[in-house]
Amino acid sequence: MEFREEFKTIFDRLRAEISKVIVGYEDIIEQVIIALFSGGHVLLEGLPGLGKTLMVKTLADVLDLTFSRIQFTPDLMPSDIIGTNIMERDRAFRFQPGPVFAQIVLADEINRATPKTQSALLEAMQEHSVTVSGTIHKLKEPFFVMATQNPIEMEGTYPLPEAQLDRFFFKLKLNFPDREELMSIIDRTTNPETPRAEKVLNGEAIETSKIEIRGVPVATPVKDYAVRLILATHPELETSPSMVRRYVRYGASPRGVQSLILGAKVKSLIEGRYNVSFSDVRYVTRPALRHRIILNFEGEAEGLDTDMIIDNILEEVPELENEPVKP
Amino acid sequence: MRELNKFISRVRLKIRSVLFFNWLLELYIYLSAIYIVNYFFHLDVSYYYLLIPVFFAIFLSLVRPIDNRDVAIIIDKDLGLDERVITSLEFNGLDSPIVKRLISETVDMLRNLNIKNVYPFRFRKRLKYLLLIPPLLFLSLSLYQNVFYPGEVSPQVEESGVSRISMDLITLQQKLVPERPDLAKRLEVLRKEMEEKRITSKEGINILEEITKEIDNTPAGSMDSNAMADIKKTLELVMEGMNDKGMSPATDNENSRKEEPQDSSGEGTGGKGMEAGGDKPVDEEGGKTSPSYTGEENTSGAMSNEQGEQTGINEEEKSGADSAGGQIDGSAGDSGEEVEKEGSLAGSDTVEEGGTLPGKGERDNKLGEETGRNQVQNILEYVPGIAKEEGGIKLKIKGSGKETSPAVEGGTQGAPVKSVEDPVEGESIPYEYKEMIRIYFERLKGE
Numbered sequence: 001m002e003f004r005e006e007f008k009t010i011f012d013r014l015r016a017e018i019s020k021v022i023v024g025y026e027d028i029i030e031q032v033i034i035a036l037f038s039g040g041h042v043l044l045e046g047l048p049g050l051g052k053t054l055m056v057k058t059l060a061d062v063l064d065l066t067f068s069r070i071q072f073t074p075d076l077m078p079s080d081i082i083g084t085n086i087m088e089r090d091r092a093f094r095f096q097p098g099p100v101f102a103q104i105v106l107a108d109e110i111n112r113a114t115p116k117t118q119s120a121l122l123e124a125m126q127e128h129s130v131t132v133s134g135t136i137h138k139l140k141e142p143f144f145v146m147a148t149q150n151p152i153e154m155e156g157t158y159p160l161p162e163a164q165l166d167r168f169f170f171k172l173k174l175n176f177p178d179r180e181e182l183m184s185i186i187d188r189t190t191n192p193e194t195p196r197a198e199k200v201l202n203g204e205a206i207e208t209s210k211i212e213i214r215g216v217p218v219a220t221p222v223k224d225y226a227v228r229l230i231l232a233t234h235p236e237l238e239t240s241p242s243m244v245r246r247y248v249r250y251g252a253s254p255r256g257v258q259s260l261i262l263g264a265k266v267k268s269l270i271e272g273r274y275n276v277s278f279s280d281v282r283y284v285t286r287p288a289l290r291h292r293i294i295l296n297f298e299g300e301a302e303g304l305d306t307d308m309i310i311d312n313i314l315e316e317v318p319e320l321e322n323e324p325v326k327p
Numbered sequence: 328m329r330e331l332n333k334f335i336s337r338v339r340l341k342i343r344s345v346l347f348f349n350w351l352l353e354l355y356i357y358l359s360a361i362y363i364v365n366y367f368f369h370l371d372v373s374y375y376y377l378l379i380p381v382f383f384a385i386f387l388s389l390v391r392p393i394d395n396r397d398v399a400i401i402i403d404k405d406l407g408l409d410e411r412v413i414t415s416l417e418f419n420g421l422d423s424p425i426v427k428r429l430i431s432e433t434v435d436m437l438r439n440l441n442i443k444n445v446y447p448f449r450f451r452k453r454l455k456y457l458l459l460i461p462p463l464l465f466l467s468l469s470l471y472q473n474v475f476y477p478g479e480v481s482p483q484v485e486e487s488g489v490s491r492i493s494m495d496l497i498t499l500q501q502k503l504v505p506e507r508p509d510l511a512k513r514l515e516v517l518r519k520e521m522e523e524k525r526i527t528s529k530e531g532i533n534i535l536e537e538i539t540k541e542i543d544n545t546p547a548g549s550m551d552s553n554a555m556a557d558i559k560k561t562l563e564l565v566m567e568g569m570n571d572k573g574m575s576p577a578t579d580n581e582n583s584r585k586e587e588p589q590d591s592s593g594e595g596t597g598g599k600g601m602e603a604g605g606d607k608p609v610d611e612e613g614g615k616t617s618p619s620y621t622g623e624e625n626t627s628g629a630m631s632n633e634q635g636e637q638t639g640i641n642e643e644e645k646s647g648a649d650s651a652g653g654q655i656d657g658s659a660g661d662s663g664e665e666v667e668k669e670g671s672l673a674g675s676d677t678v679e680e681g682g683t684l685p686g687k688g689e690r691d692n693k694l695g696e697e698t699g700r701n702q703v704q705n706i707l708e709y710v711p712g713i714a715k716e717e718g719g720i721k722l723k724i725k726g727s728g729k730e731t732s733p734a735v736e737g738g739t740q741g742a743p744v745k746s747v748e749d750p751v752e753g754e755s756i757p758y759e760y761k762e763m764i765r766i767y768f769e770r771l772k773g774e
Contacts, residue, residue: 002428215425219414221400274429277409324397325342327349327451 003212007269010201010209014062017197021058022051023188024181028172030270031263031287032059032146037209038262040169041125041145043110043160043291050174052148056106064202065142068102072113074156078120082130083137095132100124103140103203107147111157118164121145125167142206162250162294169259170284171291173307216265218276225319226260226281232313233293241316244309247299252292259288278319286310328419330434331412335398338445342398347388349451354380356454359461367468405445408436492531493518495565501763502558506550508770510538511763528569535566 011033018029028044032055035042044052053069060067070081083098099105100121110118124130125145130137147168149160165171177185188195232240234251244251263284264276271280290306299309358380365372399413411433418426496518503511517534520526539562542555 003425004428212425215423217414217418217421217423217426217429219410219417221413222410271409273409273411274425274432275409275411275414279409320400324400325346325391325393325446327345327449 003209004269004272004274007209007212008272010205011270013200017062017200018055018058020195021061021188021197022055023184024177025051025055025174028055028174031170031172031284034263034266034270034284035169036063036142036144037206037213037266038169038259039142039210040259040262041147041167043165043168043171044146044148044174045151045171046148046174047152047176048150050176052174053106053108056104056146056148058197059146060104060106061197062200063104063206064199065103065144065206066140067104067106068099069106069108070099071108072110072117074112074114074158076113076117078117081117081120082124082132085133093133095135095137097137098130100130101137101139103142103144105143105145107145109149110147111149111160113158115158115161115164118158118160122164122167140203142203142210165291166253166255168291170263170287172287173290213262213265213269216268216274216276218261218265221320222264222276222278222281223261224321225278225317226257226264228317228321229260229281229285229289229313230254230257232317233289233309235296241312243312247295247302247304248293248309249296249299250294252289256289256292260284263288282314285314328415328430328434331415331430331437332395334437334442335395335402335412335416337442338398338402339393341442342393342401342446343388345446345448346391347384348448349454350384350387351380353451353454353457354383356457356460360464363461363464363468367472401446402437405447406437406440408433411436492565492568493522495561495568496521497760497763499558499561499565502554502561504763504766504770506554506558507542507545508767510541511767513538531569532566535562535569538562 014033015026015029019026022029032042036059044055046052057067057069070076079098081098081100083096083101085093086096088094107121110121124139124143128139128141128143130139150157230252231237232251233244233248233256234240235245235248236251240248240251260281261276264280267280267283268274268276286307289310293306293309295304295306295309355377358376361370361372361376364370395416396413399416402408402412403410411429415426415430415433419430496514500511500514500518503514513534517526517531521531539559542550542559542562545555
């Protein structure tokens with residue numbers, strides 16, 4: 001079987017197994033899988049009770065990977081995450097790995113920990129390694145962090161710094177389920193038999209797929225489109241849309257364009273193609289850029305959302321800079 | 328990959344054909360503008376020019392570079408191939424199973440797709456604006472004509488009409504010279520007046536009608552009947568032509584005639600007066616209508632009666648005929664009438680220039696100046712060198728005779744003798760007239 005068909009099968013099975021437990025959120029599930037195969041991390045944002053934690057736990061269930069959950073609290077210390085050297089009976093210090101040494105890490109309510117603790121994850125997320133007492137400890141691949149945060153309870157929270165946010169491949173927003181989905185939630189969660197997801201994929205298959213995915217070709221006009229989208233988020237550039245210049249303080253970093261292209265590659269395979277199209281790039285633009293655009297005071301005061309800015313950018317930036325042959 | 332390139336080449340050809348038709352249409356729009364202008368101004372644009380856009384369109388559609396990448400993007404876009412063609416083209420030759428699979432898959436898809444859907448014929452954006460040019464141009468030029476030349480042909484058309492009539496008149500003159508040189512001379516003057524746009528076509532036709540009458544009244548035997556019929560026929564044709572063309576100066580002249588009495592409402596009345604302070608001083612039309620012509624002005628006219636008396640100038644002519652249409656109303660009529668009588672008594676029927684003394688005050692208006700119309704009127708009666716009646720004018724031909732005008736002999740004041748050759752003298756004689764003039768003078772000598 002060709003890789004494309006193989007991948008499509010894996011993806012469909014993953015989605016089907018997760019959908020057994022999670023009601024709705026089909027796009028969110030798809031984007032989580034895209035981030036997983038792209039080698040990125042996901043920040044889930046939503047109101048309490050929307051199933052953020054359940055989604056991560058379900059994903060861990062369907063993947064044959066080690067899973068750990070870290071509940072972030074204000075008194076959580078970095079060593080509580082990454083581990084520490086402990087003196088044992090023979091009076092020798094030995095490294096005791098923290099919960100970060102798992103393949104799927106759920107950082108629940110990440111914005112409740114202090115910045116110091118939050119930044120303990122920086123190295124782990126970017127380098128897939130942890131340095132303790134001068135010793136670098138490699139994390140086992142695939143390493144996938146899924147953090148959750150609550151957008152309304154701001155008291156006693158520490159908003160993630162831009163550097164931390166930039167490490168997340170996607171930021172996904174969970175919206176409130178609609179009427180039919182709520183009915184379905186009742187059926188699935190209040191009956192004596194609770195549905196359980198089965199394991200579909202192991203770490204090795206994920207790693208192989210990640211390599212294959214990177215081989216998907218991207219044509220120059222598509223890359224150019226991704227680059228122009230990123231540049232359009234920068235308010236200091238005259239070519240940016242007027243909305244960006246007015247309401248944005250900082251635009252997306254180069255990690256943004258990496259996210260766009262890698263995410264688009266996975267999306268193209270999901271769509272059954274061996275090449276990336278403009279539509280793939282557009283599909284991943286919102287989750288890839290919404291946490292990388294920082295609004296200025298005026299934007300905040302106007303109650304704008306970064307999604308509005310991204311929608312405006314997608315409208316303003318044409319796929320092709322110049323029409324190839326005008327009649 | 329060969330199939331992909333072949334498909335791209337076919338699409339490129341189609342793109343060029345669309346470009347060609349767009350260019351062709353655009354160039355024809357420009358050309359149509361030229362033809363519209365030609366329609367109004369007779370620029371003599373040949374219909375061979377219609378071929379020019381074809382060559383230019385071919386050139387412009389071929390000169391534009393269209394590379395494979397551009398074509399690939401167009402194919403992807405028009406056939407909804409999600410950038411498969413451009414990616415295949417870019418990554419062609421890469422040793423990757425994914426790329427190879429992509430190319431074969433793209434070629435398979437192209438086989439099943441119709442090239443008709445790629446780059447369908449469409450107009451370039453600016454064409455919709457350019458298409459407005461011909462109707463707008465036509466409308467604006469029509470409007471221009473209607474506003475500036477209402478009910479008339481354009482100056483260019485009119486010019487050509489006038490020149491054609493002039494040529495007809497020359498032909499007629501040539502025919503008349505052996506038979507009736509006097510009428511030939513009248514035609515010559517008429518032609519000049521028309522060329523200088525000093526008379527209307529109506530007036531021209533009137534003159535021609537008079538000439539026709541004179542020919543009709545020619546005693547039998549004095550003119551060759553064939554020549555007479557030919558001349559009459561030509562005259563009819565010329566009149567017909569003048570009727571058709573409706574020369575525009577009519578409007579201008581009529582306007583000027585209407586305006587002149589108002590202009591001449593100042594106090595200056597003496598003026599030069601009518602040059603031919605003649606025996607038939609009052610033009611029938613000249614005495615007509617000018618409501619703005621006030622009694623006061625007439626009074627001023629009357630004040631110059633004495634001068635008219637002295638110089639043989641009819642005041643009414645000055646204020647009426649000369650200034651084209653001013654009517655002397657009842658309050659002032661007494662002086663005008665009187666003056667007419669006196670003027671006619673004192674005037675000379677032979678002197679062409681009845682120079683007058685200045686009237687009251689400085690003359691700064693055009694009252695009394697000779698207008699085109701009056702010249703025509705006078706010409707009708709007093710064509711230089713052509714006697715109104717037999718023995719009426721005695722001609723003095725430069726260097727050829729001793730006879731002088733009776734007016735000179737009679738001692739008419741102040742008027743220099745106007746000899747018949749004056750209209751000819753000093754003018755550069757066009758080639759076509761030379762023979763005619765020679766014959767004319769030969770005949771005069773004979774007489």
